[in-house]
Amino acid sequence: MMRRGLIAALLAAMTVTHAADLNRALRELLLGQPPAQPSAMGTPPQQPQQQPPAERRPGELLGGLLSFVAEPPYSAEEERNIGRTVAGGLLGAAPLVRDDQLQRYVNRVGRWVALQSERPDLDWRFGVIDSEDINAFAMPGGYVFITKGLYRRLGSEAELAGVLGHEIAHVVRKHHLRLLQQSRALADLGAAVGKRMQGGSPLAANFLGNFWEVFARGLDKEAEHEADRMGMVLAARAGYDAYGLPAVLQEIGHLSANDGRVAFLFKTHPHPQERLDHLAEALAGRPELPEGKEVRQRLHRVR
Amino acid sequence: MRRPWVGGLTAAWIAVVSSAHAAQGVLLRDESLRAAASATAAVTGQAARGNVVEVLARQGGWMQVRTNGRTGWVRMLSVRLSEGGERVSGADLAGVVGLGTRQADPSRVVAVAGMRGLTEQELRAARFNAEELARLDGYAVGRAEAEAFAREEGLAPRALAYLPAPARNRSRVNTWEEPQP
Numbered sequence: 001m002m003r004r005g006l007i008a009a010l011l012a013a014m015t016v017t018h019a020a021d022l023n024r025a026l027r028e029l030l031l032g033q034p035p036a037q038p039s040a041m042g043t044p045p046q047q048p049q050q051q052p053p054a055e056r057r058p059g060e061l062l063g064g065l066l067s068f069v070a071e072p073p074y075s076a077e078e079e080r081n082i083g084r085t086v087a088g089g090l091l092g093a094a095p096l097v098r099d100d101q102l103q104r105y106v107n108r109v110g111r112w113v114a115l116q117s118e119r120p121d122l123d124w125r126f127g128v129i130d131s132e133d134i135n136a137f138a139m140p141g142g143y144v145f146i147t148k149g150l151y152r153r154l155g156s157e158a159e160l161a162g163v164l165g166h167e168i169a170h171v172v173r174k175h176h177l178r179l180l181q182q183s184r185a186l187a188d189l190g191a192a193v194g195k196r197m198q199g200g201s202p203l204a205a206n207f208l209g210n211f212w213e214v215f216a217r218g219l220d221k222e223a224e225h226e227a228d229r230m231g232m233v234l235a236a237r238a239g240y241d242a243y244g245l246p247a248v249l250q251e252i253g254h255l256s257a258n259d260g261r262v263a264f265l266f267k268t269h270p271h272p273q274e275r276l277d278h279l280a281e282a283l284a285g286r287p288e289l290p291e292g293k294e295v296r297q298r299l300h301r302v303r
Numbered sequence: 304m305r306r307p308w309v310g311g312l313t314a315a316w317i318a319v320v321s322s323a324h325a326a327q328g329v330l331l332r333d334e335s336l337r338a339a340a341s342a343t344a345a346v347t348g349q350a351a352r353g354n355v356v357e358v359l360a361r362q363g364g365w366m367q368v369r370t371n372g373r374t375g376w377v378r379m380l381s382v383r384l385s386e387g388g389e390r391v392s393g394a395d396l397a398g399v400v401g402l403g404t405r406q407a408d409p410s411r412v413v414a415v416a417g418m419r420g421l422t423e424q425e426l427r428a429a430r431f432n433a434e435e436l437a438r439l440d441g442y443a444v445g446r447a448e449a450e451a452f453a454r455e456e457g458l459a460p461r462a463l464a465y466l467p468a469p470a471r472n473r474s475r476v477n478t479w480e481e482p483q484p
Binding site: 088089091093094095103104107109111115131133135157222229232243246250251273278279281286295 | 461
């Protein structure tokens with residue numbers, strides 16, 4: 001806490017001007033406007049970069065280090081654009097499984113679960129990606145992916161609902177956006193102690209890299225635990241057996257950490273048993289969650 | 304075959320035939336064996352932390368287990384499924400990807416033939432794929448369709464609060480029976 005406070009103070013002192021530049025560049029990127037740069041092609045810039053001094057919101061002065069108490073300062077449109085950018089990148093690494101019925105099925109289950117959340121009307125998108133990895137991903141704005149490797153291990157629709165509920169929770173709580181804010185803050189700090197950045201374009205260039213960094217590092221452990229608690233409840237709200245998600249965690253929890261298919265998952269998440277222990281603790285002494293349906297017959301099987 | 308709690312396996316059998324899912328676990332906490340999958344069901348016996356159990360079935364948050372010759376229902380989250388339930392091959396055992404290594408060596412990852420998952424490097428190198436994104440958009444499902452889909456299986460929405468974070472925000476193994484300080 002003290003360290004965080006120190007960084008925040010440093011940031012406030014050193015990056016007031018940079019924060020404005022970087023933020024402008026990020027907005028340009030996210031809103032799809034061409035970053036107006038000195039033209040190398042002989043075409044004059046559409047509009048001279050005569051920006052008024054950007055208004056500075058308190059959260060921006062601290063470069064987002066307060067992001068865990070404050071709402072990330074992205075508009076819905078910006079959030080959507082971040083999500084699309086990252087989703088398109090993930091699909092570049094692993095395309096959708098070529099099975100229309102499967103994809104439609106996962107979208108029906110996912111949307112039904114998402115309807116029970118605090119953001120029912122996002123343009124939710126769900127996809128099964130063609131990878132033997134065992135993992136699932138959420139991206140800002142309502143993009144959720146599950147790998148074929150994980151999907152194949154599911155035994156019921158309730159288990160799918162639990163996994164999707166966990167990812168939906170990340171979106172609802174904007175966990176990635178909050179972490180992105182933090183990494184941006186750290187980038188700001190680096191720029192401040194190093195050489196001055198010019199025009200903010202370095203951030204634009206590094207934006208996707210920063211986001212992959214978020215994925216590669218994984219979220220805060222508490223964010224994962226929160227998503228587990230919410231995932232169980234979201235599935236239960238949707239009428240499913242609440243224990244689908246724990247069942248999946250048990251199923252993958254006994255896979256060896258040396259198994260390449262779970263290496264990424266285990267690296268970016270607390271160990272499944274730790275997550276199960278957390279759920280046990282969260283459930284202890286509370287009224288039992290109502291019984292729900294497992295829905296085994298309808299689960300769409302993949303080859 | 305797909306579920307680990309398909310019953311009837313023994314430890315010896317698992318040791319020899321590693322290609323099947325084990326339905327075996329260990330109790331993480333002292334537990335009462337109950338006659339049915341409910342906290343209000345009659346207690347038929349006790350089982351101790353560390354006891355090896357065979358998992359016969361799961362129902363909601365409960366598992367039917369057999370331990371020391373007795374059968375009963377215990378809370379699912381009191382059972383840790385044992386390693387070895389997964390198909391294990393020699394290549395797996397070679398142990399290739401170091402957990403927690405920030406920069407995994409891609410050549411070492413590849414060494415698990417056919418088992419390699421998505422890697423950080425693959426993600427970083429990936430090109431934005433607009434075509435796949437458009438395909439994804441084509442599968443979008445609206446509210447009405449989702450609600451109709453839910454009704455087919457009699458899934459009805461229920462008002463439930465999220466679970467609060469545990470008071471002590473740390474995961475501990477033996478928490479069921481602990482009094483709150």
